[in-house]
Amino acid sequence: MKKMFFSLPNLLMALLLLAFYGLTYAGLEQGWIDDYYKLNLFLICINIILAVSLNVINGMTGQFSIGHAGFMAIGAYGSAVMTMKLGFPFGAALIVGAVGAALAGLIVGIPTLRLKGDYLAIATLGFGEIIRVIILNIEYVGGAAGLNGIAQYTNWHWIFFLTVATVLVIKNFMTSTHGRACIAIRENEIAAETMGVDITRYKVIAFTIGAFFAGLAGALHAHYFYTIQPTTFGFMKSFDILVFVVLGGLGSLTGSILSAIGLTVLSAFLQDYAELRMVIYSLLLIIVMLVRPQGLMGTAEFSYRGVAKLYDRLSGKGRGPGNDTAVG
Amino acid sequence: MEVFFQQLINGLSLGSIYALIALGYTMVYGIIRLINFAHGDVYMVGAYVGFWATTQGWGFLPALLLSMVVCAVLGMVIERLAYKRLREAPRIAVLITAIGVSFFLESTGVLAVGAKVRTFPNVFPEVKFQLFNGAIVVTNRQLVIMVVTVLLMLLLQYIVHRTKIGKAMRAVSHDAQAAMLMGINVNNTVSATFAIGSALAAAAGVLVGVYYNAINPYMGIMPGLKAFVAAVVGGIGVIPGAFVGGLSLGVIEALVSGYGSSLWRDAVAFALLIIILIVKPSGLFGSNAREKV
Amino acid sequence: MILLSVNHLSKSFGGLKAVSAVNMELRMGELVGLIGPNGAGKTTVFNLLTGVYQPTEGDIALRRQSIVGLKPWQINQRGIARTFQNIRLFNNLTVLENVKIAYHQHASYGIASAILRLPGFYKGEDDMSQKGIELLKIFKLEHKKDELAKNLPYGEQRRLEIARAMAAQPQLLLLDEPAAGMNPQETAELMDMIRWVRQNFDMTILLIEHDMALVMGICERIYVLDYGQIIAEGTPAEIKSNRKVIEAYLGEDISHAHGS
Structure with a gap:
């Protein structure tokens, strides 16, 4: 076969x-499709990129990072400087933003990934904040006021194909021997290492890939919203992205995508009640952790076989509940 | 040199606040290995309780005590509702829950009292003491902060080393299972730890209100994170370590503000954290632990 | 020819000497047992051999080359693979994927061809799957290749762990209590399998085991560890009658100690 x-x-x-x-x-x-729907559609795409990129680090490799917004900031600022100040075309700016974020991921990753669990989480949070404070202190990019008047280059073509490409690249990585090496680290670090997986290398690779796509999302974000500020990429933003991944299921791309869509729609509905939105978000997170700590999908993925199985089950042809690599 | 001593005094006041919050972090981590992200928000609630009491005309001490009691209860409730069931869960699930509780407290705070900054009543009219011909200034508020912090630290040392509940706390943090087998009620001990830690954070909240005069629902995020840095620097789980870590972080930040730019202050704390984590993850006073294979 | 030689190997944790001045030699193709009472330091020796711990003193040489200081994955590439006392499978990966992890180090395609799904990717994956299925057949796990490892019954999880270690194509296989928790019939099957693997794959095996029937039944030579030191070495017959060994086991009849 x-x-x-x-x-x-x-x-x-x-x-x-x-x-x-x-x-x-x-x-x-x-x-x-009016501007309101357009805005939310674009937000969904950006959030999908952010969610699946963080999933590479937190879900696939099991390295708990909570400073993802820092990489997004580098992508946003890097690309905005390219188009605004240096007059480069958007495509080049996207690449510079993403590669810049990936480099930052590499630099952050090499020292921090020796740490485990809670300590790693705090260190990544620290790096996220450091990145933000550094940007805050660079006058060239506007300091606390940020950059204004970024051209709106992000259109449907760019955002659609880049979202699809991101998901495809990460999915292809995940289902290769290299992705399996990352998953093995998540499942059992010591066993992975004694089975020949260079764990430091793969942790750094996962971190770099995650940062790359976070940078891409940041670049798309900057060129859609005209304006960026250091506060846009604070701990709150990292938390938002983390919620997508955790709710969807650490390790499940399908889960990340579904929860990025679902939660973006939910926030759109709650837009007029910004405070209530955060209360609901946080309650949702606590309840999911208490009731279903593995998230919506666990580590399961959407698969054609799974859909067929589900169809069989629903139409009564199945041989009882399958145990499931499939859609739930 | 004057700048140095002036910043040293400012730093010790700020550091006292960090130290009080860090104590709660370190105690909770010591006993159930949880980074209680919501701890900074308990401090925020403490500030608001103090704010309410003083605007009602209460004096400083009654307001401080009320705030400590309210937050002690809050801390126990949080532990019972959110963390208790997760004691056997993967650490990541617990950490995420703690982040959830933190955001819940903040956003509920915004719903309840609004996001705007409140001005704390002037409980102590400011008195400035001039030292060395006015080269260095110490305010009475700074003295209050330092004195209250030292007293609370001494009280905590007494509780931990001289009382029954303190012994239970030390036993559980050493080996929860063995403590349980020896007849110690682990659940109550954990509750007591949360109560004490939260009360200390509440005291820090009231002191900050008195010192800076301004409070808001998000005030707990940064000091909370930094107090965690302080706890890690001192060696997480080690009570004197948190105290020393808090004071050191306050002084370092004040010196960075005094000599460099206050904009870099936040970055310094996190840079310090990362350096400590990489060079000596067990902190200044901690001991190393290994994973069993 | 000597495959593995361990010289004066010591490991202390704080003040505690878990392993002290251990000397061992394994010849190519030997099947050797490492026994000793609980807490004697057997698993620590395995952790030292595989680089999970760094020795405090002494040297470990594989084919006369020192492997001290290498990372566990580098040691795996030099030809040592192991199983764990407390099973350490990749629970949320399938049985076949667990085995394929071991082929990772010989992977024929890079990250770029994985992402772009170049022909090299399909060829590489097919090769790995084929080899993996062949191996699973030997361990009678082929029919479960698509099940998640965590859903296997206990005995099959133990077998899968051995299969996974074998997939790394090691010269030296370390088995840490392979029969722990197995019933007598499963143990007997396991013994057959270990013999078979060794003959057909020309492999050197060092195994830790509490089940004396198993150890005495298949090992050609036995090292006995007590309080971190080798107290005896010899054939099963010699070990059975060795006074020091009997004392170490507190007078238990050694042929019946720990299990059937």
């Missing part, structure tokens, strides 16, 4: 995505 890239389900999925892309594009052009 050879799995290939151009399999029928893959082609179907591609077709579905393209149809979604085309229809949405038409909707945006024709004005069926």
Whole structure:
């Protein structure tokens, strides 16, 4: 049973995505989708990128990082400087933002990843804050006032294809021997190491990949919202991203995507009650941890086989509950 | 040189606040290995209780005591409702819950009293003491902070080393299972730890209100994180370590503000944290522990 | 030919000497047992051999090259693989994936071809899967290849751990209480399997075991560790009648100590 890239389900999925892309594009052009929906649609895409990127570190590799907004900040500022101050095209700015964040991830990762659990969490939080304070102190990028008047280059084409690409890249990484090495570290670090996995190398790789895509999300964010400030990328933002990953299930890309969509929609509904939104968010987090600490999906993923199984189960053809690599 | 001594005094006042909060962090971590992220928010609640009491015309000491009692209860409630069931859960789940509780307290605070900054009543009209011909200034508020902190620290030392509950706390933090087998009620001991730690944080909250005159629902985030840094620097789980760590962090921050830029202050605390974590993760007063294979 | 030689190996934790001045030699193809009362330091020796702990003193040489100071994954690449006393599988990976982790170090494709799904990726994964399935067949786990490791019954988890260690194609296999928690029938099957593996894979095996029937039944040579020191070495017959060994086991009839 050879799995290939151009399999029928893959082609179907591609077709579905393209149809979604085309229809949405038409909707945006024709004005069926107004600015409010557009804003939230773009936010969903940015949040998906952030969630799956943090999932590489926290979920797949099991290294608890809570300073993800710091990498987002580097992507946002790096790319904004490229387009605003240096006059580079948007594509180049995106690459610089993401690569800059990845480099920061590498620099942060090498010393910190020797730490474990709680200590690692606090150290990443510390680095996130340090990044923010450094940006705050650079006059060139506006200090506390931030950068204003960034051109709005982020359009539907960019954001759609980059979101899809991010998910695809991370999924392909995860389902390769390199991703398995990361998962092995999460599952049992000592066993992974004695089975020949260079754990330091893979922790740093995971951290760098996560930071890269957080930087990409930051760049898209900066070029959609015109303005960025150091406070945009504080601990609160890191917490938001963490909630996506934890609620969705540490280690499940499907879970991250679903919870990024769900929670963004929820915040849109609660937009007028910003305070209530945080109360609900935090309660949700506490309750999920108490009731289902593995998150919505656990480590399970969406799979075509899973959908088929689910269909069998729902239509009564199944042989009882399957134990599940599948959609729940 | 004057700058140095002036900043030393400012730093010791600020450091006293960190130390009081850090004590709670370190005690809770020592006993159930939990970084209680909500601890900084208990400090915020303490400040608000003190604010309420003093605006009602209460004096400083009654307000301080009320705030400590209220927060002691709050600390126990948080432990019972949120953390207790997670004692056997993976550490990450507990950490996330603690972050959740922290945000819950903050956002509930915003709902209840609004996000705006409140001005703390002027319980002590400021008196300035000029030392060395006015080269160095100490205010009566700074003295109050330092004196109250030292007294509370001594009280804590007494409780931990001389009372029954203190012995139980030390036993549980050493080996919870063995303590249980020896007839110690672990649940009550953990509750007591939360109560004491939270009361200390509440005291810090009231003192900060008196010192800076301004409070808001998010005031707990930064001091909370920094107090955690202080606890780690001193060696988490070690009570005198938290005290020394808190004072040192306050002094270092004051010196950075005095000689450099106050904008860098926050970064310094975290840089210190990372250096300590990498060079000596067990902290200045801590001992190393290994994972069993 | 000597495969492994351990010279004057010592390890202290704080003031406690867990292993002190241990000397051992394993020849190619030998099946050797390491026994001793609880807390004698057997697992510590394994942790030293695999680089999980660094020795305080002494040297470990594999094919005359010192492996002291190497990381566990480097030691694995030099040819030592192990199992754990308390099973350490990758619980949320499938049985086949657990085995494939061991092939990781020989992976034929890089991260870029994984992400871009270049032909090299498919070929590499197919190769690994095929090799893995072959190996699972030997350990009678092939029919469970897609199950999560955590869902296997206990005995199969132990077998999977051995299969995973074998997948690394080691020259020296360290088994830490492979029969712990198994019933007599499972133990007998395990013994057969260990013999079979050794003959067919030409492997050197060092095993820690409390089940004396198993140790005496399959090992050619035995080292006895007590309080961190080697107190005896010899054939099963010699060990059975060794006075020091009997004393170490507190007069228990050694052929019946710990289990059936």
